[in-house]
Amino acid sequence: MTTPTGHSARRGRHGVLPWLAAPALLFFVVFAVVPVIGVLALSFTTWDGIGEIQASGLTSWRAVLADPGLPHAVWVTFLVIVASWAVQTPLSILLGTFLAGPHRYRGVLAVVYFIPLLLSSAAIAIAYKALLDPNFGLGAGLGIEFLSQDWLGKPGLAFGLVVFVVSWQFIPFHSLIYQGGVRQIPRSMYEAAQLDGAGRVRQFFSITLPQLKYTVITSSTLMVVGSLVFFDLIFVLTEGGPGDATRVLALDMYKRGFQANLMGPASVIAVILVLVGLVLALLLRRLGGRDPAQSQLEGA
C-alpha cells in the first residue's frame, strides 16, 4: 500500500496538483486573458458590432488620438479618481479608527454603515436620482434650496454628486479595511507613547498613521483601480452628462462601442483603460515598496 504515493510522487514532481488549477485557468484564459489580447487586436480593426471585422491598421488609433473627447475623458477620469480618493481616504481612516475602538454601540453603527456596500450601483444611482429630483425630491419637499438644485443639470454639481455617491457607497468598505489595520497595531506602542506623554492626536499621527502604511496602499489600490471602472453608477446617474461633464473613460468606451457602433475606437479606449490600470497598480506598488497582494501570497 505504500507504492501508490511513492509512485505518483515519482511520476510528476507535483502529481495531479497542476491539473486542479486547470479549470480556473481555462475560464480565466478564455474570458479574461484572451479578451485582453483581443481588445488590443480589435483596436486595429473596424467593426460595427454586427457585421464583418476588417483590419484597418492604425485608423482607429488615429481617430481616437485626434479626438478632443479623449483628453477630456482622461481628465474627467483623473478628477474622479483623485476627488473620490481624497474624500474617501481621510473619512475611511477616521471611521476605521473609530470602529476599531472598544464601545459596543460601534458594532451597531457598523451594521448600518455596511448597508450601502450591499446595494447595486444601479439601485443607489436610481434612489439618488429620485431623492435629488429638483421638483419631486427631498429638497423640494422640505424646502431646502441646497438639495433642490438641478444636481444632474450642471456640470460641477453632477461631478460633485458622482463623487459623493461613490463615497457613500464605498467608504464603509474602506473603513472596514482600516478597522482591520488599526486592530493589528500592537497596543504596547500606544502605552509607550502615553508614558511619554503623547496626546491622542499625537498618537494618531506618530503611531496609527505610519502603522497603517500598507493598509493605505491596499485600500488606495482598490480605490484607484476600482474608480477606473465606475461604469454602472455614472451610467445610471448621469449618463456622462450634462454634456460630457462626467464622461469617464469607461463610459466613453461604452458609448463609442455600443451606442455609436464604433468598436475599433472603443477598443482603443479599452486598451488605454487597461494600460492606465496597470500603470496605476505598479505605481502604487512602487510607492509601498512591496506589493501587498504579492507579499500576502509569498510571505506565508
Added chain:
Amino acid sequence: MSATLTEPPRQADRPRERQHRAGPAQRRNWLGGLAGWLWLGVVVIPIYWVLITSFKLQSTYYASNPLVPPSDPTLDNYRFVIESDFVRYFTNSVVVTAGAVIPAVTVSFMAAYAIVRARQSRFLRAVNGLFLMGLAIPLQATVIPIYLIIIRLQLYDSLLALILPSIAFAIPLSVLVLANFIRDVPKELFESMRVDGASEWTTLWRLAAPLTRPAIVTVTIYNALTIWNGFLLPLILTQNPERRTLPLALWTFQGQFSVNVPAVVAAVILTTLPILVLYAFGRRQLLSGLAAGFTK
C-alpha cells in the same frame, strides 16, 4: 482573523482600556465619534426616505412631507412593480448568480489548493501571477472582446452569456483570499493525510475544504453580491426583456416610470431585499472575511 465588527475586544484589553479613559485622554477620538454619528445620518436618511416613500400613494406623495411616514401606508407600489414582470427578473438573477458563483468558488478553491500545496511548481507560480495580474487589470475594459466571443459561441441573449464571464471575473480575488486561508492549515495535517494514502483530491475536499469553510462562505457571499448587482454584462450581452436581471430591469423600469417616484423606490427596495436578508444571516462571516482577506 475571526474578529468581527460587532465583537467586543478581548476581555484582557478591557481594564487597560478603562485605565486610558480614566486618564487625561478622557475625550479621546471625539473627532472619530463625531464623524461616526454624522456618517450614520448620511447613510440612514436616504435609506429611510426610500423606505417610507415606497409606501406612499403617488397621488398624495407630492403633497406630503418627504420625511414623514405615510398615515395610510399602501402596498400598491409593490404590487405594481411585481406585476411589471419582476418575478421573472428575480428568477433570472437567481439563476445567473447561483450558476456563476458555485462553479467560480469551486474552481477557485481547487486552484488555490494547488497553488498553496505545490509552491515550487513553476507552472502554478505562473498561474498565480496571472491571477494576481487580473486583480490590477480593470476586467470591465475587456467587454468588447467578450461580446464578440459570446456572439461567436452563439450565446448572445442567453443567461449562460452572463454566467461564463462572471465566473472568470470572480476567479482572481477568490483564489487570493482562499489561498490565504488554505496556507493557515498546519502542514502536519496534509502530511498525515498523505501518509494515510489519501489522494490530493480527497485531501482537498476532506481536509482543506472543511477547515477553510468560513473563507469559502465569505468568498461565496462576496461573489454572489458582485454578480447579483452586476449591470454592465447584462446591459451588453442581452437584449430580450425576458433575459433581464434585476439591476438592468430596475434601470429600464426607472426609465419608463421615472415620474412615479414611489413605484421607482419600491422597485429599488424589492431588488435589494434578497441581499438584505442574506446580509442578516451572513453578516459576521462576510465582514470578518473581507477584513481578513484584505488586511492579512
